[in-house]
Each structure stands twice: as C-alpha cells, then as structure tokens.
Amino acid sequence: MKRRLLLSGTAASLCTPRMVFAQSGRTDAPLTIVFPYGAGGAVDGIIRTLAEYMSGALKRPVIVDNKPGANSIIGAEYVARARPDGNTLLWAAWPTLTTNLALYPSIRFSHSNFAPITSTIQGYTGLSVANQVPAHNFKELVDHVKKNGNQLAYGSLGKGGSPHLMMELGSIVSGVKFDLVPYKSDVQGIGDLLGGHLTAYAGPIANQAPHHQAKTLRIIAISSENRLPDLPDVPTFKEAGFPELVVSYWHGVVAPAGMSRNLITEFNQVIAAGMQQPSVKGKLALDQRVMTSSPESFKSLIESDTKKWGDLIRSRGIKLE
Incomplete structure (x- = not known):
C-alpha cells in the first residue's frame, strides 16, 4: 500500500508542472503574428525585428505571416476565427479595428472577436x-x-x-x-x-x-x-x-477573443519590452514613436477611435462599398 501511495504521489508531482503549464495557456508551439498587409514595407520590417526579440524572450519560434487584402480585412477575419490558444496574434493597423467597421458595413467581425494586448506605434x-x-x-x-x-x-x-x-x-x-x-x-x-x-x-x-x-x-x-x-x-x-x-494613427497587437489572462499579460510584457529595443526603435520613421499600453487602455483607444471616426465617416457620407 505504501508503495502504491508513493507511486501515486510521484505521478502527481510529475504531472503538476504540466497541469500548471496547461492552465496558464503557455505553449512551445510556434507563435504566428498575422500582418494583414504585404511583405517588404517599413512596418513589416518592424514586426519581423520584434518577432526575433519575442522568439528569444518566449523561447519559441515566432513567425510573421503576411495575409494582405481588402484593406486588412482578410487577415483580421483569419485571426478572428483562430483558436485563442496562444499560437496566433494579429498585428492590427489603425483602420483594421476602427474605420473599417464603418467603411465596410458587411464586415464579418467586430471588437468582440478580439482581445486587445497592447498598442505598439503611434504616427502622425x-x-x-x-x-x-x-x-x-x-x-x-x-x-x-x-x-x-x-x-x-x-x-x-x-x-x-x-x-x-x-x-x-x-x-x-x-x-x-x-x-x-x-x-x-x-x-x-x-x-x-x-x-x-x-x-x-x-x-x-x-x-x-x-x-x-x-x-x-x-x-x-x-x-x-x-x-x-x-x-x-x-x-x-x-x-x-x-x-x-491633433490626430494620430496607430498600430497594435490583438489576440482572438477568449485568450487566457495569463497569456495576454505575458504577450503584453514581452511586446512592450521588445518595442523598446534599439533594433526595433531604429526602424521607426521620423513621424512615429513607440506607444505601448495596458490591454485595458488599448481597448479604450480602439473603442474611442472607432466611435470618433465612424461618426465622421457616416456624417460625411464616405463609402467604399
């Protein structure tokens, strides 16, 4: 009986780290950052440099996947449908989650499909x-x-x-x-x-x-x-x-809705640290600056800009569809 109890206890102790690991949502699988524009531009270079830092900090591969089309809608829809397992993020440009919602009434996602992580860049x-x-x-x-x-x-x-x-x-x-x-x-x-x-x-x-x-x-x-x-x-x-x-555009990172708070916090901290790296800051244009934030502040920014510019778009009768 003692031997059985000992083996049971040993098995439990061996499983505990794995269980904690699973509960936190942490994974060693490759992380994909979807950029909903084409490769080769200035922002694409910033993201790829940031991805290198994140890979080292997270100790997992970080891949940048360009999914251009429809003014960033295609890439955003892809991430909106992704599992919130910590393996997929969206680098959202300013229109992606704000003005697009007013300019394209038939869009198939909303703010509820995403969990804000942090803003990254502000520009003028x-x-x-x-x-x-x-x-x-x-x-x-x-x-x-x-x-x-x-x-x-x-x-x-x-x-x-x-x-x-x-x-x-x-x-x-x-x-x-x-x-x-x-x-x-x-x-x-x-x-x-x-x-x-x-x-x-x-x-x-x-x-x-x-x-x-x-x-x-x-x-x-x-x-x-x-x-x-x-x-x-x-x-x-x-x-x-x-x-x-006095207006600005911005970039930021969001996850599929439902991602664990632990993962959101980890990504927020790693991205914020990465954006301060000289290798990343050195790629910013002269009219851009690093602007990181808490998930809550980024959510408020998304919502306020969506209302402000959505109201303007509707009042001025601006349509793309």
Missing part, C-alpha cells in the same frame, strides 16, 4: 503645399483658400485613410472645402505636387520630409501635439489654432 500625418502657395501654416492656407473660391483640391491615398479623414475634419473646423484627389501611392502624389500638377498633399510626414528639407515643397502642418525633433521648423495644426486636428 503631414500637409504639404507647393512652394508657390503663400502659406506657411494651416491658418494661412485656410485664409488663402477662403479668398480664392473657398475650395482646394489636395492629393492623398484613397478614401478612408487617416490623411483623408483628417482633411474631412479639417473641412469641418475650418469652413474650407477640401476635395480629395486620390492616388495609389504617396510617391505618385508627391511627384505631382513637385511637378506643379497639385497644390497640396496630405500623407505620411516621412515621405514628405526629404523634399521639405530640400526646399522643393513645404510642409505647413503636422497632426502631432508638438513639433517633431527632426523637423523643428514645421508647425503643428494646433499652433495654427486648430487643436481638433
């Missing part, structure tokens, strides 16, 4: 004008346009992106009608601005900065709270009297 938008435009800040541009028909055509990527929505908000707060001329790429749009075929362009600051520094165009406003260290001569919208245009 810039507005440039051709050198012949007599404006050095947004207020001067508004005044100039109001004296010349109160309507201005500007270039940007297609409908529904953060630059387009920022300019729609700009129309509301300034009283000027800004008309979008959609482009397929920032390179093409900025090229037309440089070539004299366009008066203004709204988009990522990093793509405009080299031309501003070369004085071939002029960035007259950026959407950050304060001026950027790399562009100290560029004013903000807020400085010009338009605090409503």
Whole structure:
C-alpha cells in the first residue's frame, strides 16, 4: 500500500508542472503574428525585428505571416476565427479595428472577436503645399483658400485613410472645402505636387520630409501635439489654432477573443519590452514613436477611435462599398 501511495504521489508531482503549464495557456508551439498587409514595407520590417526579440524572450519560434487584402480585412477575419490558444496574434493597423467597421458595413467581425494586448506605434500625418502657395501654416492656407473660391483640391491615398479623414475634419473646423484627389501611392502624389500638377498633399510626414528639407515643397502642418525633433521648423495644426486636428494613427497587437489572462499579460510584457529595443526603435520613421499600453487602455483607444471616426465617416457620407 505504501508503495502504491508513493507511486501515486510521484505521478502527481510529475504531472503538476504540466497541469500548471496547461492552465496558464503557455505553449512551445510556434507563435504566428498575422500582418494583414504585404511583405517588404517599413512596418513589416518592424514586426519581423520584434518577432526575433519575442522568439528569444518566449523561447519559441515566432513567425510573421503576411495575409494582405481588402484593406486588412482578410487577415483580421483569419485571426478572428483562430483558436485563442496562444499560437496566433494579429498585428492590427489603425483602420483594421476602427474605420473599417464603418467603411465596410458587411464586415464579418467586430471588437468582440478580439482581445486587445497592447498598442505598439503611434504616427502622425503631414500637409504639404507647393512652394508657390503663400502659406506657411494651416491658418494661412485656410485664409488663402477662403479668398480664392473657398475650395482646394489636395492629393492623398484613397478614401478612408487617416490623411483623408483628417482633411474631412479639417473641412469641418475650418469652413474650407477640401476635395480629395486620390492616388495609389504617396510617391505618385508627391511627384505631382513637385511637378506643379497639385497644390497640396496630405500623407505620411516621412515621405514628405526629404523634399521639405530640400526646399522643393513645404510642409505647413503636422497632426502631432508638438513639433517633431527632426523637423523643428514645421508647425503643428494646433499652433495654427486648430487643436481638433491633433490626430494620430496607430498600430497594435490583438489576440482572438477568449485568450487566457495569463497569456495576454505575458504577450503584453514581452511586446512592450521588445518595442523598446534599439533594433526595433531604429526602424521607426521620423513621424512615429513607440506607444505601448495596458490591454485595458488599448481597448479604450480602439473603442474611442472607432466611435470618433465612424461618426465622421457616416456624417460625411464616405463609402467604399
């Protein structure tokens, strides 16, 4: 009897770590981070560098899986259907869980399908004008346009992106009608601005900065709270009297809904540490900064931006479907 009890106790002690391991949700299987855009871009490089750090910290393989299509909807739907077993995460860009819900009414997921882990990056938008435009800040541009028909055509990527929505908000707060001329790429749009075929362009600051520094165009406003260290001569919208245009886009990581709190906490801590690594921070554009958060804060950010920009999209009648 004593031998049987001893063997039973030994078996229990051997199983205990495995049981605790299972209850925590921890696994040694490969972790896949789904990025719902194509490979090779700047953000893709950031994610892959972060994945290398995470692999070492978690002691498990971390794979980046690009699933582009439908403005990030395909990749998001894939993760929404995934098991919450700690093996699949979604790197969500700003539209993925916010504006897409208003722009695509037939979308087949909602916030309830995901468990927020942390935000990762915050970025800002810039507005440039051709050198012949007599404006050095947004207020001067508004005044100039109001004296010349109160309507201005500007270039940007297609409908529904953060630059387009920022300019729609700009129309509301300034009283000027800004008309979008959609482009397929920032390179093409900025090229037309440089070539004299366009008066203004709204988009990522990093793509405009080299031309501003070369004085071939002029960035007259950026959407950050304060001026950027790399562009100290560029004013903000807020400085010009338009605090409503302090806006940003962001990236973050979410899991399929139902993931254990232990796993969410572990991923939050590892990603936050990884985003502070010099190898990761060194890949950020000059208009981006690391912005990590608690799962609760990230959830609040997702919900508040979904309401703010969803209301704007509906009020302005912006549709993609």
